[in-house]
Amino acid sequence: MKFSDQERALLREIQRDSTLSLNALASRCGMAQSTAWRKMQEFERAGLISARVALLNPALAGRKLCVLAHISLADHSAEAIEGFTRMVQLHADIQECFKVSGTSDYMLKIRVADVEAYEDFMTHNLLRSPYVRSVVSSFVLKEVKATTALGLQ
Structure with missing residues (x-):
């Protein structure tokens, strides 16, 4: 437009x-x-304006830890992709999911209370999923920039 x-x-x-x-x-x-x-x-x-929302401060909402999880699927069948997508949609702790190029298949942005909460989430949800082969996690140490605004030139 x-x-x-x-x-x-x-x-x-x-x-x-x-x-x-x-x-x-x-x-x-x-x-x-x-x-x-x-x-x-x-x-x-x-459809340019898709929603009007309130943005919450994650730390004040009890979701201080931000994790970027790189997911490799066990296989790339339609069933595996659909199953993984369903799993992602079910978990509120997963804020964003991107299908990516490179060494992993997907990248998830996950917000949880702390490292223990992430370990529990990863162990009981990601690693037990029949669709997930491996998870490589990165913990966000500091958010340098966080915005939902699109740049309009």
């Missing part, structure tokens, strides 16, 4: 704070309130 400067401004503002009133959004983007409302409706209908 191509965006005007005002549309990009509108999208940047709602990514920063989706609770802003329509009046505040329009004012910050230099457009009429009715135009801002119409643009928001268009973006939602087109």
Whole structure:
């Protein structure tokens, strides 16, 4: 999609704070309130705006440890891929799952309380899965940048 400067401004503002009133959004983007409302409706209908959510502080929510787990599947049959995908969808501790190139098949972003909670999760869920051959885990020591906002040039 191509965006005007005002549309990009509108999208940047709602990514920063989706609770802003329509009046505040329009004012910050230099457009009429009715135009801002119409643009928001268009973006939602087109699927560009897929959700409006509140982002929680993981540490305050009791999920301070972030783990990046590289998963290699036992095999690459349709059954194994579907089974692994179902397992990923069932676990709330898995925040993100990416099919990746390289030495592993998938990368998971997992948030848990601490190392003991991750060891339990890995042992009882990942390593016991018939679809998983191996898990290589990296513990995030420090988040240098964390954003949900897409850059709009």
